[in-house]
Ligand SMILES: Nc1ncnc2c1ncn2[C@@H]1O[C@H](COP(=O)(O)OP(=O)(O)O)[C@@H](O)[C@H]1O
């Protein structure tokens with residue numbers, strides 16, 4: 001028989017399977033220690049189960065799941081390593097240069113009037129269908145530019161979901177898509193007047209309310225290895241909060257595009273964790289609860305920086321973009337004059353271009369020029385994402401539009 005173990009040695013013996021009567025008897029002399037040990041064993045078992053399920057799980061994730069502090073998790077893991085229950089760590093690969101877009105994928109139905117709308121009577125229109133959804137549009141734009149991109153969205157098991165899956169699969173990795181049974185894929189209906197401007201749009205997107213933070217957590221292996229994440233505000237508030245918190249904790253650059261005024265209001269008070277917020281003027285006012293003035297937009301930017309935001313891009317239709325960095329740098333670039341056919345998707349194209357530029361290491365001014373070039377191509381197309389967009393056309397458009405312009409227009413209001 002083994003030599004009697006002291007209480008310290010005992011703690012090493014207990015979980016390793018060598019649980020003899022002798023050891024147990026010794027334990028009974030120290031009931032309190034034994035009780036603590038059992039609790040520790042329970043936690044260690046739970047930690048082991050989580051690691052078996054996901055060998056890449058981080059200590060922060062374990063801590064969150066088991067409601068422990070990260071340092072307590074670290075202690076349990078050291079103990080498990082000493083006992084040989086964990087023999088080493090999974091290799092952590094460098095972040096891939098992959099952009100993950102999280103949010104909506106819809107079918108867009110656009111009704112084109114030949115002139116102005118006449119209310120309370122029927123108006124003749126021409127109807128077109130195309131693929132939409134802010135996160136999906138941004139993913140397709142990025143894919144067309146040649147970026148490695150993936151899309152985390154929610155699709156119904158219907159014809160629309162099938163169409164979205166088949167067509168967007170050409171531009172983005174759709175392996176993290178969530179299929180929601182019994183829900184209709186999102187639909188967006190817009191009425192466009194004779195000048196290409198949207199008069200009103202209707203969003204039938206109840207499917208996004210079925211998305212829960214747990215579904216994002218299950219996909220975090222995929223999301224967490226991205227070099228940039230884009231989140232739109234289609235999903236519920238707690239899902240938005242979850243992505244912002246995790247990207248902040250794990251220092252993953254996160255851009256948020258706000259979708260619409262009602263959906264912009266889902267953003268939390270604390271914006272730390274967001275590297276870049278892309279909003280139009282109305283959405284900017286809704287998030288900041290402050291008036292946006294083109295002559296002096298700094299007070300609005302300042303409100304958002306005080307809430308933890310790092311960079312802000314405000315799109316202003318034909319007036320172009322206003323951009324700001326918490327460091328105090330800011331600028332304005334007008335939109336290139338274009339023959340507008342349909343503005344749908346122009347904001348998403350702009351967001352895609354800015355994210356593409358930042359992911360390529362460009363400064364904010366150059367990234368905004370890339371964004372404006374993308375939206376310039378989009379407003380001239382009836383499609384929500386310009387079909388002719390590719391890396392070469394973008395480079396040529398940027399050269400043609402910005403070659404003779406001073407690119408750094410700091411403080412120019
Ligand atoms: N009438 C227009 N003429 C030229 N460019 C436009 C026009 N409308 C929009 N754009 C371009 O699309 C971008 C986004 O448009 P905006 O209307 O601000 O956003 P959203 O479509 O998201 O509401 C603008 O910054 C601009 O570059």
Ligand SMILES: O=c1[nH]cc([C@@H]2O[C@H](COP(=O)(O)O)[C@@H](O)[C@H]2O)c(=O)[nH]1
Nearest residue numbers: 104106132133134188203344345347348
């Ligand atoms: O509540 C929403 N409204 C609209 C969209 C999408 O927004 C796009 C239009 O973008 P923009 O605002 O840039 O025109 C459309 O493809 C539409 O499907 C969305 O995802 N969620």
